[in-house]
Amino acid sequence: MGIISRKKVCRALACGIIVWSAYMIIKETFFLRQCGENTRLNKQTKLQRDVQHEGTFTTHQNPAVTLLVRMTSIKKYLERFYCIAMRSILFFWIQTPENSNMLIILDEETLQDHKFAKTLQEIDTGLNIKFYYEKLPPFLLPGATNITTAVIQRTGHHPAYMRQLYSSFFMDLYVERDVVAWIDTDTGFHTPVTTENIWNGRKLVVIGFEFV
DSSP: OOOOOHHHHHHHHHHHHHHHHHHHHHHHHHHHHHHHHHHHHHHHHHHHHHHHHHTTOBTTBOOOEEEEEEOOOOHHHHHHIIIIIHHHHHHHBOOOTTTOEEEEEEETTOHHHHHHHHHHHTSOOSSEEEEEEEOOOGGGSTTOOSHHHHHHHHHTOOHHHHHHHHHTTTGGGGOOSSEEEEEOTTOOOOSOBOHHHHEETTEEOOOOOOOO
């Protein structure tokens, strides 16, 4: 039985390690290429599927958001708007090109509403604020007598409140953007509103609660 020298054993082990390392590198490179190609194809297929099913929206561009408020220049609503809604918007609504638009729907026949709009336009809020003046609904016209008017009178709600409900059926027609973020004058944001917490991938995230 021959005796193998330590030098030969070390040389053989070194050669084996080199061969094994080369094999593993080639194997890993091959799988990485395959993985990368599959990932690229999967992303491309997903993007094509998204565009096909959802029109012009892509995974790299979220739809634009418009903040919308329906109000009138009654004193309590003005106080709520300035002290709660607008104050928290300026603190927490992170403005980007996609969500810097704001639409305020007002009463067309109310002179005070027009004055309010003019005053707000003179304030530098950083938002692109637009106004829409809505005509008086048929059931609130002077002398109107119909079932809707009778129901409103029975509820005892202020006409401004009923008018806001009426507007909710049409307000999306006044907005050119894809998504409407409808808030009240007493809506207050308490954490930063960013793109990441508006959207989860391609789905809207709606988190809100009512103070009791």
